[in-house]
Amino acid sequence: DAMVIQNPRYQVTQFGKPVTLSCSQTLNHNVMYWYQQKSSQAPKLLFHYYDKDFNNEADTPDNFQSRRPNTSFCFLDIRSPGLGDAAMYLCATRSGTSTDTQYFGPGTRLTVL
Amino acid sequence: AQKVTQAQTEISVVEKEDVTLDCVYETRDTTYYLFWYKQPPSGELVFLIRRNSFDEQNEISGRYSWNFQKSTSSFNFTITASQVVDSAVYFCALSVVISSGSARQLTFGSGTQLTVLP
Numbered sequence: 001d002a003m004v005i006q007n008p009r010y011q012v013t014q015f016g017k018p019v020t021l022s023c024s025q026t027l028n029h030n031v032m033y034w035y036q037q038k039s040s041q042a043p044k045l046l047f048h049y050y051d052k053d054f055n056n057e058a059d060t061p062d063n064f065q066s067r068r069p070n071t072s073f074c075f076l077d078i079r080s081p082g083l084g085d086a087a088m089y090l091c092a093t094r095s096g097t098s099t100d101t102q103y104f105g106p107g108t109r110l111t112v113l
Numbered sequence: 114a115q116k117v118t119q120a121q122t123e124i125s126v127v128e129k130e131d132v133t134l135d136c137v138y139e140t141r142d143t144t145y146y147l148f149w150y151k152q153p154p155s156g157e158l159v160f161l162i163r164r165n166s167f168d169e170q171n172e173i174s175g176r177y178s179w180n181f182q183k184s185t186s187s188f189n190f191t192i193t194a195s196q197v198v199d200s201a202v203y204f205c206a207l208s209v210v211i212s213s214g215s216a217r218q219l220t221f222g223s224g225t226q227l228t229v230l231p
Contacts, residue, residue, distance in 0.1 A: 033218070042204060042221035043158070088156050101148065102219060104158035 004105035012111045021076040023091030030096035032074040037088040086112045119222035134190045136205030147188045148206040195229045
């Protein structure tokens with residue numbers, strides 16, 4: 001089945017130790033998104049790619065970076081995780097047409113010790 | 114600016130009861146899309162429905178139904194004969210189509226935690 005895959009599902013890192021989360025999709029969608037979701041809150045958009053064009057939200061900290069080496073893969077790099085970065089990180093994809101829905105992966109739950 | 118309000122933070126019902134989750138939205142745009150997503154404890158956001166602003170027909174899918182009323186800017190979601198497996202957080206979201214035709218990002222409501230008790 002076509003889907004959005006996130007690895008790992010659970011990630012533990014130490015304060016200040018860089019971490020990379022990955023997302024892959026078999027939907028061949030143009031757009032890929034990264035969201036941060038903290039407990040009991042709605043998802044918050046960090047950035048998105050439309051093909052290779054990168055769009056950063058104004059309030060996304062510099063500590064968060066992203067790479068999209070090809071259509072199928074997108075990575076979220078947290079350069080120096082702080083305790084406040086512990087959250088669920090959700091990847092989503094959308095076809096390039098305006099009517100299409102965002103489809104989400106299962107998420108990666110990040111713990112920072 | 115867009116805004117989505119889900120006034121019900123938590124709802125508890127007993128299995129087989131009907132339950133309605135409220136969603137009120139604000140936008141100045143005339144073309145937009147509304148969505149409902151379900152987030153079970155596992156964390157994945159599961160797409161349930163999309164409705165565009167020009168289609169006010171209500172929709173029914175099994176035990177799920179949606180009531181879209183532009184006059185009150187509401188897009189409410191009803192689960193009939195609720196089941197324990199319906200327990201989850203439900204998010205209403207709004208996406209606005211800009212002039213170039215590509216949809217903008219989703220604006221989410223704060224979510225409603227639904228607990229269905231056996």
